[in-house]
Amino acid sequence: MxxxxxxxxxxxxxxxxxxxxxxxxxxxxxxxxxxxxxxxxxxxxxxxxxxxxxxxxxxxxxxxxxxxxxxxxxxxxxxxxxxxxxxxxxxxxxxxxxxxxxxxxxxxxxxxxxxxxxxxxxxxxxxxxYLFRPEIVRILEIIRAGDIGPVEVAILNWLSVIDIPGAAAYRPTWRHDPSQAGGGVLMDMLHIVYLGEALLGRPIERVSAWVDARTEDAPVEEITLSRFETDRNAALVNVGWGQGPGGIAVSGPEGRIEVGYEDGASGAFAPFEQLVVHGRNGRVEETDLPPRRSxxxxxxxxxxxxxxxxxxxxTGEQGLHILEATLAVYLSAALGRTVGLPIEPGHPVYERGVAGLRELDLPDWSPIRRRRLFGVQ
Ligand SMILES: NC(=O)c1ccc[n+]([C@@H]2O[C@H](COP(=O)([O-])OP(=O)(O)OC[C@H]3O[C@@H](n4cnc5c(N)ncnc54)[C@H](O)[C@@H]3O)[C@@H](O)[C@H]2O)c1
Missing domain, CATH: 3.40.50.720 (NAD(P)-binding Rossmann-like Domain)
Structure with missing residues (x-):
């Protein structure tokens, strides 16, 4: 042994x-x-x-x-x-x-x-x-079995994320400090960026997004609505601290898979409730999935x-790619346009993350500028 x-x-x-x-x-x-x-x-x-x-x-x-x-x-x-x-x-x-x-x-x-x-x-x-969450493992099995055909669209709603503080004895609010967290709710929940890519089954190439915060003095974003495109399909990935809807829907030409969590809330913050497939085999509902500690x-x-x-x-390389896809959300919201990946070395956001947004010439209507997120004035 x-x-x-x-x-x-x-x-x-x-x-x-x-x-x-x-x-x-x-x-x-x-x-x-x-x-x-x-x-x-x-x-x-x-x-x-x-x-x-x-x-x-x-x-x-x-x-x-x-x-x-x-x-x-x-x-x-x-x-x-x-x-x-x-x-x-x-x-x-x-x-x-x-x-x-x-x-x-x-x-x-x-x-x-x-x-x-x-x-x-x-x-x-x-x-x-989150790749190992039971409902994700099951969705990927169903996609691989061909029940809905090739994936065209994935919609991941995580709009009722609970804003859990860090350890009280350290710095419980570090997730709201852009210099420590590197972003807001999406950076913390970048799980759903790699989940979106996994459900699409192809690498993210282009990103467009909108972000917002509830209060004038919020240092990081509290809600983001994003679209991630590959060469063949796209994911809508929405995340927020608050009370919005949760759940996953994946569709292809032959059907769709829907995952719901208790009371319509967000995965990981509410228990899994059901997975429903409308596919080649008609309607199939699953409520019991094998428990796993991810x-x-x-x-x-x-x-x-x-x-x-x-x-x-x-791998580290995948971690970098997903970090860049996440930072591209902030860059897209800041500039008001679609952003391609990868972010090139030398770009202020590549070098300094969200702090690099301060070095860019942002339009007045940019939500990041309007909200003065990440220290942007
Ligand atoms: N994979 C997941 O589902 C998941 C869930 C929660 C958090 N996380 C990640 O885990 C990390 C920690 O999050 P958390 O919620 O445990 O934060 P936390 O605030 O509860 O804990 C941070 C810990 O780091 C310690 N620390 C600070 N500086 C240190 C140093 N120089 N050397 C060693 N330790 C140091 C602090 O004393 C504290 O104990 C974050 O990167 C977060 O994104 C991942």
Whole structure:
């Protein structure tokens, strides 16, 4: 039997405590969590208790964790603006890296991390865990079986996202600070960007969008309506903190698949209710899908990727592509036109993410300028 992969967990916030630690405990043959690092004492204590770590395995300083000789892989659960130096140091010291989404706040940082991982021959995976949600797995099976024909349109409504604060002992409002989050509700929920692409089955090439916020002093957007085009099909991806409609609809020439969540709310924030297919086999309704903890599936895939020497389901390159598609939403809303991918190196948004929007000449009617989002005046 092979030894478990020894994991150093960096960032002991809500996602680490609520999902990553339980997932490691579910996979003892694949992983052993050996150390945690976090500058916030309360968070270190919570995660080390949950993981059963001793005092010597709990670090205030990430450099101490990286200096250990018993860590094979780093799991990055910090907010996204804090990833670059850590990921580069981890890759240069020969550790595999699994990182929470989004990969970074700027494509430039993401590219540097990807290049370092490839140069050092380590595996670099991004937690695109919604790909493993049971209803998504089922939709993809139905599409692959040909029940609705080739996908033409995917509509993903996530307009009742709950604005959950970060860990109270750290900075609970970091998701509303563009310099830390790199965007607003869409950046936080970029899950639905990669889901849109997965349902279309082809890479996103062009993006057009509108964004808004409810209050005059909102620093980031609170609602975005976006259209993602491939060479053959398109997705409408709508997300907002608030009370709007939720659910997924995918259609092709021979039928459609619809997924609903309780009370018409948004996936992950309300329980799955039903999946209905109107396709080649008439109307089929499913209400029972096999339960899965999506992060456990991400970890199982990443562990297998490390052992088999293959890429994980979501690579750094895919994380970068989805980050660029998300930033293209802000760029499109700022300029009032369709934006092509990739965003080229040297472009202010490539180099500085949403901060780069301040360097562009935006029309007066641009919603980003009108709302003064991301520090744009
Ligand atoms: N995949 C998902 O479904 C999902 C869900 C929630 C959050 N996330 C992602 O996980 C990341 C963390 O989100 P969260 O909700 O857990 O945030 P959080 O605010 O609850 O926790 C952040 C943690 O990072 C720690 N931290 C800050 N600076 C650090 C540093 N330099 N080194 C080590 N630790 C540091 C803080 O002390 C805190 O414990 C974000 O990137 C977020 O987008 C993903």
């Amino acid at each position: 092979r030894e478990p992969i020894r994991v150093g967990l960096v960032g002991a916030g809500n996602i680490a405590l609520g999902d990553h630690v339980p997932a490691y405990l579910e996979l003892p043959e694949l992983f052993r969590l050996v150390a945690v690092a976090d500058p916030t004492p309360e968070r270190r204590a919570l995660v080390s208790d949950a993981a059963g770590l001793g005092d010597r395995d709990v670090h205030a300083d990430t450099a101490e964790l990286l200096a250990r000789d018993d860590v094979d892989m780093i799991d990055v659960c910090t907010p996204q603006h804090l990833r670059r130096d850590l990921v580069i140091a981890a890759c240069e010291s020969g550790r595999h890296v699994l990182s929470e989404k989004p990969i970074a706040t700027t494509p430039r940082d993401a590219s540097q991390m990807i290049a370092t991982a490839r140069a050092n021959g380590v595996r670099y995976g991004i937690v695109h865990n 992060i456990t599936n991400v970890l199982a895939d990443f562990g297998a990727a490390v052992r088999e020497g293959r890429d994980p389901v979501a």
